[in-house]
Amino acid sequence: MTDEAIVFKPTPPRPAPSARIGLLAWLRANLFGGWKDTIITLFLLGMLAAVVPRLFDWLVLDATFTGDAGSCRLNDGACWPFVVDKFNVLMMGVYPQDLAWRPAIAAVALIVLAGLTYTNRLRGFAVIAAWSVLPVFALIMIGGAFGMQDVDQSLWGGLMLSVLLALVGVIVSIPLGVILALGRFYGTPVVKSLCVAFIELLRGVPLITILFMASVMMPLFLPPEVVINNLLRIQIGLILFSAAYMAEVVRGGLQAIPPGQTEASLALGVSRTRTIAFVVVPQALRHVLPPLVGRCIALFKDTSLVIIVGLLDFLGMVKNAALDADWLGFQAEAYIFAAFVYWSICYGLSLYGRELERRGPSAHTA
Amino acid sequence: MAVTSTKTALGLTAGAMRSALSQGAVLALVLAGVYLLFDNTQENLALRGIESGFAFLEQEAGLPIGDSLIDYDPTRSYGYAFLVGVLNTLFVSVLAIIGATVLGVIVGVSRVSRNWLLAKVAAIYVETLRNLPLLLTLFFVYSVVIAALPHPRDAIGLIDGVYLSKRGFYLPRPQAGPGFAVFAIGTAVALMLGIVFWRWAARHKIRTGRSVPGFRGGLAIFVGLAGFAFLLGGSPVSGELPVYSGFNFKGGMVMRPEFTSLLIGLVLYTAAYIGENVRSGIQSVDAGQIEAANALGVSSAVVTRKVLLPQALRVTIPATTNDYASLVKNSSLAVAIGYPDMVSIGGTIIGQNGQAVEIIAMWMAVYLTINLVISVGMNYLNARVQHAQR
Numbered sequence: 001m002t003d004e005a006i007v008f009k010p011t012p013p014r015p016a017p018s019a020r021i022g023l024l025a026w027l028r029a030n031l032f033g034g035w036k037d038t039i040i041t042l043f044l045l046g047m048l049a050a051v052v053p054r055l056f057d058w059l060v061l062d063a064t065f066t067g068d069a070g071s072c073r074l075n076d077g078a079c080w081p082f083v084v085d086k087f088n089v090l091m092m093g094v095y096p097q098d099l100a101w102r103p104a105i106a107a108v109a110l111i112v113l114a115g116l117t118y119t120n121r122l123r124g125f126a127v128i129a130a131w132s133v134l135p136v137f138a139l140i141m142i143g144g145a146f147g148m149q150d151v152d153q154s155l156w157g158g159l160m161l162s163v164l165l166a167l168v169g170v171i172v173s174i175p176l177g178v179i180l181a182l183g184r185f186y187g188t189p190v191v192k193s194l195c196v197a198f199i200e201l202l203r204g205v206p207l208i209t210i211l212f213m214a215s216v217m218m219p220l221f222l223p224p225e226v227v228i229n230n231l232l233r234i235q236i237g238l239i240l241f242s243a244a245y246m247a248e249v250v251r252g253g254l255q256a257i258p259p260g261q262t263e264a265s266l267a268l269g270v271s272r273t274r275t276i277a278f279v280v281v282p283q284a285l286r287h288v289l290p291p292l293v294g295r296c297i298a299l300f301k302d303t304s305l306v307i308i309v310g311l312l313d314f315l316g317m318v319k320n321a322a323l324d325a326d327w328l329g330f331q332a333e334a335y336i337f338a339a340f341v342y343w344s345i346c347y348g349l350s351l352y353g354r355e356l357e358r359r360g361p362s363a364h365t366a
Numbered sequence: 367m368a369v370t371s372t373k374t375a376l377g378l379t380a381g382a383m384r385s386a387l388s389q390g391a392v393l394a395l396v397l398a399g400v401y402l403l404f405d406n407t408q409e410n411l412a413l414r415g416i417e418s419g420f421a422f423l424e425q426e427a428g429l430p431i432g433d434s435l436i437d438y439d440p441t442r443s444y445g446y447a448f449l450v451g452v453l454n455t456l457f458v459s460v461l462a463i464i465g466a467t468v469l470g471v472i473v474g475v476s477r478v479s480r481n482w483l484l485a486k487v488a489a490i491y492v493e494t495l496r497n498l499p500l501l502l503t504l505f506f507v508y509s510v511v512i513a514a515l516p517h518p519r520d521a522i523g524l525i526d527g528v529y530l531s532k533r534g535f536y537l538p539r540p541q542a543g544p545g546f547a548v549f550a551i552g553t554a555v556a557l558m559l560g561i562v563f564w565r566w567a568a569r570h571k572i573r574t575g576r577s578v579p580g581f582r583g584g585l586a587i588f589v590g591l592a593g594f595a596f597l598l599g600g601s602p603v604s605g606e607l608p609v610y611s612g613f614n615f616k617g618g619m620v621m622r623p624e625f626t627s628l629l630i631g632l633v634l635y636t637a638a639y640i641g642e643n644v645r646s647g648i649q650s651v652d653a654g655q656i657e658a659a660n661a662l663g664v665s666s667a668v669v670t671r672k673v674l675l676p677q678a679l680r681v682t683i684p685a686t687t688n689d690y691a692s693l694v695k696n697s698s699l700a701v702a703i704g705y706p707d708m709v710s711i712g713g714t715i716i717g718q719n720g721q722a723v724e725i726i727a728m729w730m731a732v733y734l735t736i737n738l739v740i741s742v743g744m745n746y747l748n749a750r751v752q753h754a755q756r
């Protein structure tokens with residue numbers, strides 16, 4: 001008898017039936033799965049057919065791209081020269097035109113730093129250091145110092161002001177939020193209740209009332225001889241508001257750190273303060289990076305409310321531009337442009353937040 | 367490590383003593399700070415000749431208010447004007463919460479739909495609204511969408527008595543006839559009987575295992591009896607129709623553009639957030655559970671009601687509580703488009719008499735109360751859907 005090895009030869013799988021592959025099958029599975037799906041699909045297709053071509057006509061085909069208000073009125077479509085004409089005002093407000101290169105340099109620095117952070121070229125301490133220096137640099141460039149001509153804060157406006165308020169707000173409110181969260185999590189009963197009261201009071205009321213308070217009431221709180229300008233008062237209001245929300249995000253991170261970490265560190269003889277500063281907080285922050293980015297987006301959107309207390313940020317300038325007598329009747333263009341700018345910035349940030357979520361807390365060890 | 371615990375005179379350990387001292391120091395520091403602020407404020411108010419205290423609430427307001435749920439005229443007091451604002455805030459918030467919940471559930475369910483087109487449209491909606499400031503959405507609705515509607519002269523008539531124009535939406539005003547009390551009492555009784563039947567059906571099913579269509583039966587009882595009471599009262603509800611005369615509509619009920627924009631803006635914006643809560647709730651339920659239920663031959667409606675929903679709500683409700691609270695706070699953006707909510711009216715009062723401290727304290731008190739009520743209500747709901755703790 002010969003030893004004949006029996007080799008198992010699997011029959012190759014048959015190709016999927018034609019009803020399950022190809023365009024038609026995809027359509028049947030994803031658009032016309034049943035009579036309900038078919039009705040929904042047809043309804044949505046009808047709506048899109050009614051809206052999209054008309055929108056496209058208005059935005060592009062019938063739109064005016066060069067000329068002035070007069071040439072816009074000859075066409076039915078959108079008036080883009082309006083946005084071009086107002087572009088400088090929308091970006092910088094009434095900032096002196098001959099000094100416009102200064103905020104422009106600050107903007108370039110911001111974009112470069114954002115790019116480096118997004119692509120993960122900067123790591124660890126360098127990120128924190130660079131982002132802490134950036135607003136100082138921006139303020140010097142915009143406001144003027146070291147022999148540069150002073151530009152009064154009442155002239156700051158437009159997108160520049162929105163970004164500045166958000167940037168300074170985020171950078172100052174994160175450490176403040178960490179302190180509040182630590183007070184709420186580790187503090188003695190008195191400290192803890194003070195932190196809870198502060199956080200809940202600020203989270204419980206609308207931002208507008210806090211801005212009102214900063215703008216109207218802060219001068220009442222301070223001694224008569226102390227005068228703080230309106231912009232700084234509003235910035236302080238934004239920082240305190242944002243810090244209360246940041247604190248709650250950070251608290252979530254603190255709760256995610258297993259107690260064993262603290263116990264191990266204490267057992268090794270590391271002091272309590274150092275344990276919190278070098279073991280707990282860094283890990284907690286890594287856990288909550290994605291929601292922190294979410295808070296940054298929220299703060300950037302919230303800066304639009306400063307119109308109500310008299311600052312002319314980006315949205316304020318857009319609203320003003322729409323009321324210009326020379327360009328009356330082009331509000332839709334103004335708001336669509338504003339939506340495009342806000343959306344691009346916020347969506348870009350949210351993509352970054354998702355990227356951080358994908359990388360996960362452990363991927364950030366420098 | 368040896369811990370030495372020397373008892374002090376008070377019988378406390380040194381550690382406890384130190385802790386008590388440091389806490390006392392913090393408290394003293396904070397109190398001193400508060401006193402300093404208070405002192406400064408008193409001095410500043412005196413300098414500006416502003417009288418502090420809530421006595422101003424009794425004074426005549428003299429400010430006109432466009433929308434009011436209760437009778438208002440400028441001879442009323444400041445306190446009454448503020449109350450009008452509080453009611454307006456509550457009114458727009460309640461309507462917006464209902465609208466945003468309905469739209470949010472539709473959007474959330476659409477996002478996980480197997481229908482590719484529906485899911486994409488819902489995703490684009492969510493991504494657009496969530497990445498724009500609410501104030502921009504409000505301005506857009508107010509000065510682009512509603513302003514594009516025709517003049518009342520050429521108003522779009524949807525059905526008789528309902529008209530859309532740039533001056534607002536006109537609706538028939540419901541009016542109670544003589545037999546209204548019969549109808550009202552009848553409806554209340556019908557509602558009670560319907561609920562009693564519903565609960566009886568549930569108990570009956572547990573006791574006997576036999577299924578009774580409790581909800582549908584209860585609904586039928588409610589609708590039937592309420593309808594009967596309506597006829598018995600001699601159809602006591604009629605609508606006063608808006609009629610175009612002169613340059614605008616007269617009579618009927620009007621939703622002014624400011625109110626309509628605020629409502630639409632709040633609903634669209636919050637629905638995008640609630641949609642995401644609903645989606646994450648649905649996705650948190652293990653697909654295997656749905657498949658298992660389907661394999662057991664349970665109908666898809668029952669699977670949704672008894673398997674998917676109860677578990678999805680555990681994830682959805684806490685997040686939605688926050689969104690409801692934000693919605694109420696966001697209604698304060700009314701001030702930017704001129705709907706007289708409590709912030710807008712309060713702001714006007716501050717402008718007139720400078721009593722910022724009192725008004726801001728009143729705002730905070732009202733918002734904190736509303737938030738508390740929302741969180742108590744939602745926590746009750748939440749407690750009912752969470753896992754029972756053993």
